[in-house]
Amino acid sequence: xxxxxLLVAIVCAVVLAPERAHAGAWTLEEGRLWGKLAVxxxxxxxxxxxxxxxxxxxxxxxxxxxxxxxxxxxxxxxxTTGGTFRVTxxxxxxxxxxxxxxxxxxxxxxxxxxxxxxxxxxxxRDSGIGDLRASLRYxxxxxxxxxxxxxxxxxxxxxxxxxxxxxxxxEGQWDLTFSAQAGRSFGRGYLNADVGYRVRLPNDDTRxxxxxxxLTSLEGGASLHPRFALRAAxxxxxxxxxxxxxxxxxxxxxxxxxxxxxxxAVVVHEHVGLEAFVFVPLVGEGWPANATYGIAVxxxxxxxxxxxxxxxx
Amino acid sequence: MxxxxxxxxxxxxxxxxxxxxxxxxxxxxxxxxxxxxxxGTGDELALEAASLVSDARGRFDVTGRGLDGQxxxxxxxxxxxxxxxxxxxxxxxxxxGTERGVREATIESSDECTVPCREVAPACGGRDCIPALxxxxxxxxxxxxxxxxxxxxxxxxxxxxxxPRAYPHNILWWHEIVNEEVDGEAFSVTFCPLxxxxxAFDRRRFVEGSTVELGVSGNLYNSNLVxxxxxxxxxxxxxxxxxxxxTEIGTPSPILPVFEMTWGAWKxxxxxxxxxxxxxxxxxxxxxxxxGDYRVNDTNTFRATxxxxxxxxxxxxxxxxxxxxxxxxxYAWDVLAETSGSPQGVVHDEVAGAPIVLVHDLRARYVHAFxxxxxxxxxxxxx
Numbered sequence: 001x002x003x004x005x006l007l008v009a010i011v012c013a014v015v016l017a018p019e020r021a022h023a024g025a026w027t028l029e030e031g032r033l034w035g036k037l038a039v040x041x042x043x044x045x046x047x048x049x050x051x052x053x054x055x056x057x058x059x060x061x062x063x064x065x066x067x068x069x070x071x072x073x074x075x076x077x078x079x080t081t082g083g084t085f086r087v088t089x090x091x092x093x094x095x096x097x098x099x100x101x102x103x104x105x106x107x108x109x110x111x112x113x114x115x116x117x118x119x120x121x122x123x124x125r126d127s128g129i130g131d132l133r134a135s136l137r138y139x140x141x142x143x144x145x146x147x148x149x150x151x152x153x154x155x156x157x158x159x160x161x162x163x164x165x166x167x168x169x170x171e172g173q174w175d176l177t178f179s180a181q182a183g184r185s186f187g188r189g190y191l192n193a194d195v196g197y198r199v200r201l202p203n204d205d206t207r208x209x210x211x212x213x214x215l216t217s218l219e220g221g222a223s224l225h226p227r228f229a230l231r232a233a234x235x236x237x238x239x240x241x242x243x244x245x246x247x248x249x250x251x252x253x254x255x256x257x258x259x260x261x262x263x264x265a266v267v268v269h270e271h272v273g274l275e276a277f278v279f280v281p282l283v284g285e286g287w288p289a290n291a292t293y294g295i296a297v298x299x300x301x302x303x304x305x306x307x308x309x310x311x312x313x
Numbered sequence: 314m315x316x317x318x319x320x321x322x323x324x325x326x327x328x329x330x331x332x333x334x335x336x337x338x339x340x341x342x343x344x345x346x347x348x349x350x351x352x353g354t355g356d357e358l359a360l361e362a363a364s365l366v367s368d369a370r371g372r373f374d375v376t377g378r379g380l381d382g383q384x385x386x387x388x389x390x391x392x393x394x395x396x397x398x399x400x401x402x403x404x405x406x407x408x409x410g411t412e413r414g415v416r417e418a419t420i421e422s423s424d425e426c427t428v429p430c431r432e433v434a435p436a437c438g439g440r441d442c443i444p445a446l447x448x449x450x451x452x453x454x455x456x457x458x459x460x461x462x463x464x465x466x467x468x469x470x471x472x473x474x475x476x477p478r479a480y481p482h483n484i485l486w487w488h489e490i491v492n493e494e495v496d497g498e499a500f501s502v503t504f505c506p507l508x509x510x511x512x513a514f515d516r517r518r519f520v521e522g523s524t525v526e527l528g529v530s531g532n533l534y535n536s537n538l539v540x541x542x543x544x545x546x547x548x549x550x551x552x553x554x555x556x557x558x559x560t561e562i563g564t565p566s567p568i569l570p571v572f573e574m575t576w577g578a579w580k581x582x583x584x585x586x587x588x589x590x591x592x593x594x595x596x597x598x599x600x601x602x603x604x605g606d607y608r609v610n611d612t613n614t615f616r617a618t619x620x621x622x623x624x625x626x627x628x629x630x631x632x633x634x635x636x637x638x639x640x641x642x643x644y645a646w647d648v649l650a651e652t653s654g655s656p657q658g659v660v661h662d663e664v665a666g667a668p669i670v671l672v673h674d675l676r677a678r679y680v681h682a683f684x685x686x687x688x689x690x691x692x693x694x695x696x
Contacts, residue, residue, distance in 0.1 A: 052434040055617030058610070066612060080605040080613065120603035124596070162439040162531070165596060206439030206531075207546065245546075252435050 025146040025181035025192060027139040028097030031303035038091045038296035045084045046289040048281070049073045050253035074289040083118035085167075085288065087111065089130065100139070107133040111158070114167040124165040130158040131170040145184050150196075152177040162206055173203040173210060189222040202245050211240035211254055219261075231263040235279075239286075257284030272299040357657050360574070360677050361581040364696045365659070365670075369689045372696070375672050376472065376572055376582060377683055380696070388570030389669050389682035391635035394552065397614050398508035399632045399643050400623035401535050402552045406634075406641040409662060410648040411625065418620035426558045428534055432619055433548065433557065436533045440541060443529040444595060445490035451478060451587035454580040461591050461599040464577030467678055468588070469502050469511045471571055477583040480504075481576065484589045485511070486604075487597040489538055491589065492516065492526050499524045500569055503551055505538035506604055507615045509631065510552050511573050518567035519556075520544045536615040554636070568636065574679035633671070633680035640665035649673045649680065659691045 028034055049056065049069045056069035058079035069075050077083035090112055095105035109130035117123040132155045141147030154177070158170020179196025196215040203210060219233035235258070242252040263277040279292040364380060365373040373379055377386035394402075404418035421429050437443065452458055461483055468479040474496040485491070485504035492501050499516040519525045525542035527549070532539040538551040547559025554566045572579070580586055591599050607613055611628050622628055631646040642664045649671065650656050656675040663669065670691045673680040685691065 052431070057615060057617060058607070058613035068617065080607050081603065119605065121598040121601040122603075162437075162442045163444055163595075164437055164442045203439070205441075208439055 025139065025141075025148040025183040027101060027103040027137050027148060028095055028300075029303065030097045030100045030307070031305040032097045033301040033304060034095045034097075034298065035300075036091070036093045036296055036298035038093075038294055039088070040091065040292055040294040041086075041088045042288065042290060042292040043084060043086045044288040044290035045082065046074045046076060048257070048284040048287050048289050049075045050255070050286045052253045072283055072285055078118060078120075081118040081120040081122075083116060083122075085116050087114045087167075089114075095135075102139075103135075103137045105135045105137070107135075109158075111169045114169065116164075116167050122165050124163075124167050126159070126167055126169060128159055128169045131155060132157045141182070145182055148181045150177075150179045150181065152179070160203075160205055171203070171210075172205050174201045175199065176201075177215070179215065188224075189220065192219045192221075193217070194219075207245040208252060209243045209245050211242040211252075213240070214238045217261075221263075227267040229265045231261075231265065233261040233263075235259045235261055253286055255284070255286030257287040258282045269299075271301070272297065357655065357674075357676070358693070358695055359581065360578045360674055360679065362696055363657075363674075363693055365672055366692050366694055367685070367689055368691075369686060374582060375674070375679070375693075376470070376681070378472075386683040386685075389635045389637060389664075389667075389684060390568045390570055391633060391682050392510055392512045392568075392571070393573055393631055393633050393680065394508050394510040395628060396626040396630040396632050396645065397618065397622035397628035398510060398535065398537060398552060399634055400625070401618040401620055402537070403634070403641045403643070404620055404623075406643060407664075408625075408648075409642060409644045409660075410652055411645070413625075415643065416620070416623040416625075420620075425562075427555060427563055428550070428553065428557050429619070430558070433532050433534045433539060434616065435531055437531045439531045441528050442531045443487070443489050445492060445526075445528050446484070446488050446589070446593055447492050447526065448494055449484075449491060450590040450592050452590045454479075454584060454586050454588060456588075456590070458590050458592060459588060462576050462588070464575060466576050467573060468576050468579050469504060469513070469571050469573050470579050470583070470586070471500070471502065471513060471569075472583075473498060477579075477586040479576065479579055479583075479586050479588040481589060481599075482506075482511075483599045483602075484591070484593065486602060487595070487599065488593070489529050490527050490540060501527045502571065503527070503538065503540065505551055506602075507533070507607070508535075508537040508552060509608065509629075510537065511571060512551060512566075513569040513571035515567040515569050519549070519564070520547075520561060533616065535618045570681075572679070572681055574674075574677045578674070578677035578679060631678075633673075633682070635664055635669065635682050637664040637667050637669070644671060644680065646673070646675055646680065650675055657693065659693050661685070661690065 049071055051071045053069050054071050059067050059069055090110045093107040095103055097103050111127055111130045113127055115125035133152055135152040137148050137150040139148045154175035156170050156172050156174055160168045160170050160172035175198055177196050177198040179194055181194045183190055183192035194217045198213040200210040200212055215237050217233050217235040221229055221231035223229045237257050239255045241254045260280045260282055263275050265273055265275040267273050275296050277294050281289050360375050363375055365375055371381045371383055373386055379385055400415045404415055406415045408414050462481050467482045471478050480491055480502040486506050490501055490503050501514045501516055504511040517524045519542050523544045525544045527540045527542055530539045530541040530548055534550050540549045545560045547556045547561035549566055550557045556562050556564045614628055626645055632643045634641060634643045649660055652660055660671045668685045668687050669682045670685045671682045
C-alpha cells in the first residue's frame, strides 16, 4: 500500500478554491458582471493524521528517533517513502447580478499541473479541467446587516481515478452546498460570518459515500487606505464520517481542518483589484498540513443593463 | 504436459472447500523438534537438480511433479508471511519446533465485521487505488522484456493445465492482485508486500454461482491486504482467509496452493514457464521495491497491530504456515533449517492428524508442503 495521494489530490486540487474577491454577504448589482482569475499553488509533504492513522509506524522525528503517529499529528504521506504533492491551479470565476438581490456564478478550475512523487518511484502528474461549481446567491437583508442565502452545485467534471500513480483532477462525486452569510460594516472595517452545509453524494468509482461537511468561517477586514485592504479569516471545515457503499459497512475516517486565511488586496483601478493570499492549515485530520499560496486579479464591468435607466451604463 | 495437468486438478480436489480459520482458544504447542524425522541434503543441490524421493512412490521434483510418470504430489494449502503478521492473524495457532504456540489473543467481532470494524483502516484513496491486473500479458522465460527481473527476485508460481506460470513479486509489489483465467480455470494470485504474504485463490468459490474478480479495497487490516470482490462487494482479508464484511461475511476464502521461490530457481525448474511481462498497461518501475527498508526493518510493521506481534521471533523473520482442515500450523524458516541441519532439506510432520512433508531450500526462498501417507518418508537427493 502506498500513501493517500488521492485524498490529497482531491483536497488540494479541488476543495481549496479561492475566496470570492468581494468578500462579504453582498451580491452584485443588477446588470454587473464580475470576473476573477486566481492562481493557487500548494507544495505539501505533510498531512494531518486521522484517527485511523493512529499507530502508524516507521516515522521518525527530526532527530531521527522513531515515533508513533497519533491523530492530528502532522505526518508525511508515508513514513517509509515520504512523498510530495504539488498542485498549481488557475480558477476562473464569473458572476452576474441578475437582480440587485440575485446573483449567479460559475467557477471553472484549470489544474495546470498536479503531481505526486515519492521515493518509491511513483511520479504521476497530469493537467486538465477540474470540477465545475455553479452558484446562486440571494440577498435577504441589506441594512444594517447584510444577509445572503446561497446554493452551490459542484459537478464532477474533472477526470477522476483512484489509481495512486495518476493524480486525479476532480473528486468524482456531486456536491450540493447550502449556506448563509451575514456581515456588517464598521467604519473602515467589516465582519462577516458564513455557515454552510455540504451534501456530498456517493462516489460511484470508489463506492464511498463521502461524509457531508459543515463549513463555517469568520472573517474580518479593514481598508487601511482607499486602495489597500487586509483581510483575515478563520475557516473550519468539519466532515462527517464516510461509509463504504455496498455490502461492506466499514466506516472511513472524517476529515476536517481549521485554517487561517490571510489576504492583502490592492485596488489598481476603479473596477480592478489584485490580491495575494495564503491559507494556513492550523489543525485537522486527513488534510494537507502545508500552506496554499495564491494571487488573483478581479474586476467588475459597468452595468450591462439598467432597468431603472432603461439601458446599460 | 500431462503431469502438470494432473497435478493441478489433484491439488484442487485435495483442498476441498474453504478452510475454516479459527483464532484464539487453547491449542497444543508445537512440542519438541522432530529432528529424527527431518533431513538436510548435506551437499546443497540446485533445486532443479534435486529429487524428492518417496520410499513408496518414487521420485518427484521439488514442486511435486512425478519424475517417473506417476501422479504429482498433492500440495497442502499454505503460504509464507512475515512472522509478525502470522502471529497477529493467527493467535493461539500451532508452531512447529517451539516450546509454545503463537501467543493467544481475542479478536473482537460484530454483526458487521468479523474483526474490529474500526481497525480496517483506509490506506489509500479508495478501491483500486492499487490497480489489480486482469489476465496480463505473459511471455517466455527468456523474453528480453524481463530485464526488470533478476534471478534473486521472487515469484509466485502456479502450475496450470497449459503449463507453469510465474507472477513476480516485482509486479505484485505494485498491483497486489492478478486475476487470471487459464484453460477455463479462474484464479487470483495475490501478494501483500507489508505482510510478505503471497496466496492464490479460486475465483469460482468466493460467491456462490459467480466467478468473481478481486480488487484492492484500499483498506488494510493489521497491515495486510483487504481485497473486495466485484460481484458482492464484500471485503476479504487476505491473511485472515475469510470475508470480514459484506454479504459474504464469514465465508472462508478458497485458498489454492502456490509455489514461492526465487525467479532463478523457478525458471530452472520450469524452463517452459510463462511469466507476467512488464507490459502491464501501467506506468510503474518494476525494478524498484516501493517500501524502502521496510522488509528488513524489524520495528516497522506499518501500523501498530492488534494484538501486538508475538515476540518469539523477530517481526520480519519468515514463517511458512499451512492450513489443514481448519488447523493452522506455522513453520519458522529458521526452525526448519535448524531441524534439517541445513538450509535445504525435508521435514516430516502431522497437522490435524494429517501426515505432511515440507521441502525447503531457504537459499531459493522456497518452502512447500505436500500430503504424504502415514508411514511414507521422503529424502532430498541429487537426481
